[in-house]
Amino acid sequence: MKDIAPDVWQLGGGFPPNGINMFVIGDVLIDAATRHAGRRIFRELDGRDINAHALTHVHPDHQGASHEVCERLGVPYWAPEGDADAAEQPELIAERQPDHPVAQFFARTMSGPAHPVDRALKEGDEVAGFTVLEAPGHSRGHIAYWRESDGVLILGDVLNNMDVITGIPGLREPKRFLTPDPLENRRSAKRLGELEPKIVLFGHGAPLRDGRKMAEFTRALPD
């Protein structure tokens, strides 16, 4: 695991690096990649004390190994309120994605089994010193985790810091064919950009440590 900020770590071991990201904040694992990621997750956690597993959103490359993590570690499953039904009925994931072959292929090959949600996260909730902010659009219930004291933002897929198909680095909006409501997602991105986060952690792409860059990017997006 890589140190990102106090009490914030990024799991390594993925290929390509930063392709599909997971983080630990305090004793909470954020996201669980695809259903093939179990080995990587347990190797990276290396016996570390994890007491809950939470998601940014219920998509196949974020909830894939969630059931395995919660079962093996015996920890509660925390999912965004607006996505909690999809966490418990993963067939809703494909149903809510755009009807595009790549989206449907990802849903078929990456999504993991259902697991009961123990806590539905909503705006203002606290998770390991971070505040939950609702940021819908890329999924119905998408949330971000924000720690105002030092400006750390776990953004999920509201923006990507790499092209998820080619792997080319750079800040961008998520692919439209993987985003049910791109305009709502853009409004969420603009709202979060106004926080002027100092460290931005993405579902896809390397951490961004240039404080102004995300705000500049989201301000430049059309309304």
Ligand SMILES: [Zn+2]
């Ligand atoms: Zn993703």
